[in-house]
Amino acid sequence: LKEASSQGKGTLVMKIDSAEMSASPEGYILTINNGYVTITGGSQAGLFYGAQTLSQLIDDARDQNIAIPACKITDYPDISYRSIHLDLKHHLDSLSYYYDMMDRLADVKINAVIIEFEDKLRYEQSPVVGASHAISIENFKKLSDYAHERNIEISPLVQGLGHASFILKHPEYKELRDDSTSDWSFDPLNPETYEVQFNLYRDAIKATPYGRYLHVGGDEVGKLGMSDRAKKSGKSSIELQMYWLTKVCEFAKENGRIPIFWDDMIFKLSNLYETTYDPSIPQAEVEKRWKENEALLNEKINLFPKTCVYMRWSYDHPTLPGNKKALAWYKKNGLASMAA
Secondary structure, eight states: OOOOSSOOOTOOEEOOOOTTTTTOTTTEEEEEEETTTEEEEEHHHHHHHHHEHHHHHHHHHHHHHHHOEEEEEEESSSSSSSEEEEEEESOOOHHEEEEEEEEHHHHTTTOEEEEEEOOOOOOSGGGGGGGTOOOOOHHHHHHHHHHTTOOOEEEEOOOOEEOHHHHHTSSGGGBBBBSTTTTTOTTTTTTTHHHHHHHHHHHHHHTTTOOOEEEEOOOSSOOOOOOOHHHHHOOOHHHHHHHHHHHHHHHHHHHHHHEEOOOOOHHHTTHHHHHOOOOOOHHHHHHHHHHHHHHHHTTTGGGGGGOOOOEOSSSSOOHHHHHHHHHHHHHHTTOOEEOO
């Protein structure tokens, strides 16, 4: 666009006024009238989103072969963190695909991506973990730069505790298994577990310099406590889970990130998980199970790190009474949660 010296027909005026868009810094007012356009944003992000809407109006008018109508649009998000989960574990496209994806996400005003790297990052501190076709840290940093310019914040997800086959399948890390016959889960009481996990986290953080979060995984761990260390400790499965979570949350805080944790194991180990996702369970039965088992959660509340965001995931049935009860339990106990 050419910069105009004065306002008139055919001009686009863009200005930031945080007072006028106090509802959200990402909000904007788009006014089209008398042949010119004004976008007032609560911040640079608001201007960006106003421009995205203007672009969509132009495309629509062109497709229908009509003029853009005079209008005034006031728009701001109800949800400040609007993220998608990009899981690379089973498939990796070319880098150009992910650049195009950032453009498409920006079009619909998505402002965050959590990338689950698994073995698709070329880890520098643990190079054996990265697949042969993994993308380098430097190239992911460039993608993060590109996304940041479009008001998209990329944060990493590197699975820990469970879902660890991409690490524990390697002979170098076999001694870190909780169950020596399975590469699924780490031994949370082996100090070397944290040396390996923290090195992977450091590389993932390096690849995503604008992210505020570090998603540490932690879901679908299965049965913990198979290692000799765990058996000698006398710790229960939930105590082992929360011991690990405390350690990785401390790491995240020390490295300037907010930890996110998939929370299913908390409710599985408290006999409540089915109530969060199974619509066939009658509400009376949901109430009964929570009445009988909530004490299992409450008695372990001191083990729950306060710095963590507990990601309550129920993709298909998020409004089930049991899922709402889980979210309410977090709120009642002063714990941050994020719905997925």
